[in-house]
Amino acid sequence: MDKADIAWVGVSTLLVLLMVVPGLALFYGGLVRSKNVLSVLMQVTCSFSVAVLLWFAYGYSLTFTEGNAFVGGFSRSFFSDMFNPADGKYSMTGSIPEFLYAAFQATFAGITCALIVGAFAERARFSAVLVFTVLWFTFAYIPVAHMIWFAGDGTKGLLAAKGALDFAGGTVVHINAGIAALVGAYVVGKRLGYGKEAMQPHNLPMTMMGASLLWVGWFGFNAGSSLAANEVAALALFNTLIATVGAIMAWVFTEWAIKGRPSMLGAASGAIAGLVGVTPAAGLVGPIGALVIGVAAGVICVWGVNGLKRMMGADDSLDVFGIHGIGGIIGGILVGIFNAKALGGPGLDSTSLIGGQLLVQLEGIVITIIWSGVVAFLAFKIADMMCGLRVSEDMEREGLEISTHGESAYHR
16 A cells, blocks of 8 residues: 555546536536526536446446456445455555545546537436436446456456557547447437527636636546556656647647637637547657647547538537547557657557557447447437437527526526
8 A cells, every 4th residue: 555646546536526527517518508508517417426326336346347358247336345344454456445446437437428418418308318327337338448448367358458558548438428429419419500590608718717627637537547656647647738738739720720710719629639639648658749649639629520520410519529539539549659669658669569559449449439339329219218318499499407407507
């Protein structure tokens, strides 16, 4: 047991919580119209809470215990056997108590589910969001996380056994959530008046505050994934910083060149794109590699939320796929290149190994896209049958915060 490691992972857990509430909630809240702001705050908060409850009940056990290549077992359900009252001893994960590791990972599961709600904001029924969260968490998040992250004794996860690289969740969190969000945008359908009337963000300062909190919290997300107060945490922390500033400026200049002016929303979006891109690579590449990943994410995600979005014809309200899905794919691929020691990374001994690593990375990305997409589609359909995915047209026009929750963010 190392007290410094315990302190660092404990602080990192709080930082990831800061990312969700208030970070993600404020980021999303500012992007929707004023009549829907409380509804998106509720969806973020409650989807996160449902996921953490399920993580305690069975999620952690099915993800991080031995089973088969796709899912674990139930030996740690309700965090059983992590503490022995008879002798007062705690089970350990490396140098930290397993309780702490499970709590840290709980925040990852929660934020992944919370990210998805941005794709169908302003028209999804609250009860349907909760039903979807239960189903998708159980049948998509858990298997994908097990396949990529479980590398314990015995049968390893399918992709972990092949050496897939995902330091802090580029595939497990961002691609996984981004694909589910895209499916949700299609299945739930477009907002009333989409493409015909203005649907501008109602409070960009709120979005900027949310983005800033996400940025601060992300240091816990990435550097905390080292699970120790060590040199890997230091590398991940700096990489998170340099990738983000690179992505911000890449987005700003790209937008400036295309639209003739830079925007604050673009800078905030660029920050998130860079953070997403560096997530799978934070402790697995050098600073130059992290900067390249950040810049690439900043440039390509501009296309993701503009040109690609128009091509796909989906009303992904808050650009979850365009930033998290595309950014996660960029980082998931490039970590396979910049992990090489010849390119400043700590991993591959020879550049001749890059090709093989890229194939493993692509396999993980493709499996995640298919798995998450299929489960999301079925989960949305089941939620629709159980309680209806969309609110009525009258409720949507009135705004979800009044029609669903009976309260208003702003009293005029």
